[in-house]
Amino acid sequence: MFKSALKVCVFLAVFSFLVACSPKLNWRTVQSPEQRYSALFPGKPDKLDRLIPYQAQELKQTLEAVKIDDDIYSISSIQLPVNQSGMTKKMIEQLQGNLLDRAKVSGGNVLIEEGAYQASDSRRIPVKDYFITLSSNGKTKQSMRVRWIVRLDKDGGNWIYQVSILHVNAETGDAKTLLSKEEFANFFNEFRPE
Structure with missing residues (x-):
């Protein structure tokens, strides 16, 4: 009887281990040569172009x-050609303003932290991470982490990237704690512009 109980316990332990090792996230490196970056996505992304x-x-x-x-x-990526690269700062301000103003209007808040991303040549480049909560009727509904990155193009223009995760149905107003977990940090840490 002891041996059969031991076998059942071993079977349950192995089964539990296998279930724990079957993540819902299917991480894959996505190369985007047209937009000049590679990234680690937790599934196959859909791609959309718009003006x-x-x-x-x-x-x-x-x-x-x-x-x-x-x-x-x-x-998200936007390419500004060399003759429009002077618009880069204004474009970033507009992208940030749209999102940060939405957070403020909703009664949410924004926390800005220093971070870094790794360029394709392995240099660590400083960047700001924005942790945003969006509220409705005083209750947190969404949390977001976003960073904006500008990279110089070979021809002298600029690429503007917005890397973000939006978590809906947030249970807590602490976007930083939630969106700094490993399953979210991987996405930010593995984004590499060329």
Whole structure:
């Protein structure tokens, strides 16, 4: 009887271990040569191109995103040619303003932390991480972590990247604690612009 009980315990332990090793996230490296980056996504992302209006012109924005349960992992990229690279600062301010103003209007808050990303040549480059809570009726509904990265293009223009995770149905208002967990940090740490 002891041996059969031991076998059942061993079987349950092995089964539990196998279930624990079967993650819902299917991490994969995604190469995006047109947008000049590689990234680690937790699933196969969908890709969407659209034109966005900016100062009486339209700029191409490419978005790669995947939704896993309550989380949306996304990377947006905009290329500014050399003759428009002077618009980079204004474009970043507009992108940040749209999102940060939405947080403030909703009654949420924004925490800014120093971070770093790794360039394709392995250099660590400083960047700011924005941890955002969006509220509705005084209750936290969404948490977001976002960073904006500008990289110089070979021809003298600029690439603007917005790397973000949106967590819906947030139970806590502490976006930093939630979105600094390993399953989210991997996405930010493995984004590499060329």
